[in-house]
Amino acid sequence: ETGVTQSPTHLIKTRGQQVTLRCSSQSGHNTVSWYQQALGQGPQFIFQYYREEENGRGNFPPRFSGLQFPNYSSELNVNALELDDSALYLCASSLDGTGGNTIYFGEGSWLTVV
Amino acid sequence: AQSVTQLDSQVPVFEEAPVELRCNYSSSVSVYLFWYVQYPNQGLQLLLKYLSGSTLVKGINGFEAEFNKSQTSFHLRKPSVHISDTAEYFCAVSENSGNTPLVFGKGTRLSVIA
Numbered sequence: 271e272t273g274v275t276q277s278p279t280h281l282i283k284t285r286g287q288q289v290t291l292r293c294s295s296q297s298g299h300n301t302v303s304w305y306q307q308a309l310g311q312g313p314q315f316i317f318q319y320y321r322e323e324e325n326g327r328g329n330f331p332p333r334f335s336g337l338q339f340p341n342y343s344s345e346l347n348v349n350a351l352e353l354d355d356s357a358l359y360l361c362a363s364s365l366d367g368t369g370g371n372t373i374y375f376g377e378g379s380w381l382t383v384v
Numbered sequence: 385a386q387s388v389t390q391l392d393s394q395v396p397v398f399e400e401a402p403v404e405l406r407c408n409y410s411s412s413v414s415v416y417l418f419w420y421v422q423y424p425n426q427g428l429q430l431l432l433k434y435l436s437g438s439t440l441v442k443g444i445n446g447f448e449a450e451f452n453k454s455q456t457s458f459h460l461r462k463p464s465v466h467i468s469d470t471a472e473y474f475c476a477v478s479e480n481s482g483n484t485p486l487v488f489g490k491g492t493r494l495s496v497i498a
Contacts (some may be wrong), residue, residue, distance in 0.1 A: 274427075275488040305486075308489075310489050310490075311490055312388075312474050312476075312488030312489050312490045313428070313474070313486070313488050314488070315485035315487070316488065318485060326484070326485055328485065360427055360428065361477060362428075370416050370433070370435045370478075370480065372430055372433070373430070374430075375420075375428040375429070376427050377425075377426050377427040378427050
C-alpha cells in the first residue's frame with residue numbers, strides 16, 4: 271500500500287475521444303509524475319508536476335496534458351485518443367521530486383482504446 | 385540522456401535456487417539506480433535504490449544489488465527465491481541532480497518454478 275490512489279482502474283474509450291485519469295498523491299507529497307506503460311514494456315515518463323507547475327515532460331505530444339491541484343492531487347488528460355494510447359497509466363508521487371527521493375506508484379489505470 | 389538495458393526478458397528459476405537479474409545503464413552524468421517489482425495487475429513497488437556510498441545495496445524481500453561503475457551495471461540478486469517472487473522486475477535510472485524522472489528498462493519476467 272503506497273498511499274497513491276488512481277481512478278478509474280479500467281476503462282474503454284473509442285478512438286478520437288478524450289479521457290481524464292485521476293490520482294491522489296501520498297499525504298505530504300508535493301510532486302506527482304505520470305508514466306505510460308505499454309504492454310510488455312517498461313514505464314515511460316509523460317510529465318511531472320511540482321506544486322501545481324509542470325516542471326518536466328517526456329517525449330509525448332501536446333494532446334497529453336495534466337493538472338495538479340492545491341491538495342496535490344492530479345489529472346492526466348488525453349485528447350484525440352489513438353489506438354496506441356492503449357496502456358497502463360501510472361501515477362507516482364514523491365516529496366519535492368528531488369533526485370533520489372523514493373517515488374511511490376499507484377496501481378494504475380488501464381486504458382483500452384478501440 | 386540515460387538508457388537502461390535489461391539483458392534478459394524472461395528468467396525461469398526453481399524455488400530455493402539463487403537468481404541474478406542483469407541491468408546495464410548508459411549515462412553521461414552520475415546517476416541514481418533503482419529496482420522496482422511489479423506483481424500481476426499491480427503498480428510498481430520499490431525493492432531498493434543506490435544513491436551513494438556502499439556499492440552493495442540491500443532491499444526488501446531478501447533482494448540485494450551491486451553497483452559497478454566501471455561496468456555500468458546494477459545487477460539484482462537473491463540467494464534463494466520463493467514462488468511469491470514471481471513478478472516483473474524493472475531496473476531504472478535517474479540523474480543524481482535536481483528533479484529528473486526515472487528511465488526504465490523493458491523489464492525482466494522472473495518465473496519461480498516449484
